[in-house]
Amino acid sequence: MSRSRYRIVEPQAPHFMTFTVLEWLPVFTRPDTVEILLEAFTYRRQNWGVRLYGYVILENHLHCILQSPDLEKQVKHWKSYTARQIIDYLRARNSTQLLAKLAYYKKGYKTDRDYQLWEEGSHPQWIQNEAMLVEKLASIHNNPVKRGYVDRPEHWRYSSARNYLGMEGLIPVYTEWWTRA
Numbered sequence: 001m002s003r004s005r006y007r008i009v010e011p012q013a014p015h016f017m018t019f020t021v022l023e024w025l026p027v028f029t030r031p032d033t034v035e036i037l038l039e040a041f042t043y044r045r046q047n048w049g050v051r052l053y054g055y056v057i058l059e060n061h062l063h064c065i066l067q068s069p070d071l072e073k074q075v076k077h078w079k080s081y082t083a084r085q086i087i088d089y090l091r092a093r094n095s096t097q098l099l100a101k102l103a104y105y106k107k108g109y110k111t112d113r114d115y116q117l118w119e120e121g122s123h124p125q126w127i128q129n130e131a132m133l134v135e136k137l138a139s140i141h142n143n144p145v146k147r148g149y150v151d152r153p154e155h156w157r158y159s160s161a162r163n164y165l166g167m168e169g170l171i172p173v174y175t176e177w178w179t180r181a
Contacts (some may be wrong), residue, residue, distance in 0.1 A: 009126040014053055014067040016136045017122040019079065023105045025098065026059040027086060027117070034158050036085045037062065038171050040078055050074050051174040054137045056144065057158035063140045065127060067174075075122055083117035130177070137164070 008015055021027045028034050034057055041064075044050035053065035068074045090099050099115060106116035127133045141153035141161040153161035163169035 008072050008124050011071055014065050014127040015124040016065050017124050018063050019122055020061040020119040022116050022119055024060045025101055028057055029059050033086050036082055040082050042171050044074055053174050054140050054160040056140045079118050086117055087115050
């Protein structure tokens, strides 16, 4: 059960979500850790029918818009899987400083593990209409621009901005709802 006051309101509708690394630690500065996230999204899309409308991955968090009839379950499984894979990756690379921080900041009641990767919750926000979807996608895609990392959203490699410009993105996203003017 989630400890957040935010809830998935309409399980059949898309939701804007944010996933944050514990204490905002910079885990996604390595292409391999980002690839774990992207592969997990692809797996959920192909095998569980999860719709990924858009995403952006920054060094310590990501924003996305997801839809699934069992969204809460899918998010839980996605976070659990990616945490295990990333921690295994960090162990294999002997990333002792980062692992020590993930152990230090782990919540005390999580006695079933040595490390915690994700902050609890995902702050889901129900996307109620197409205008809200467009607004959230623009916000997601402009995140690296606002931070000064790139000049244009499509220049950020770990984003679905390219998908919406008719360019090839790193992974497919659900764009069938969108009609290009």
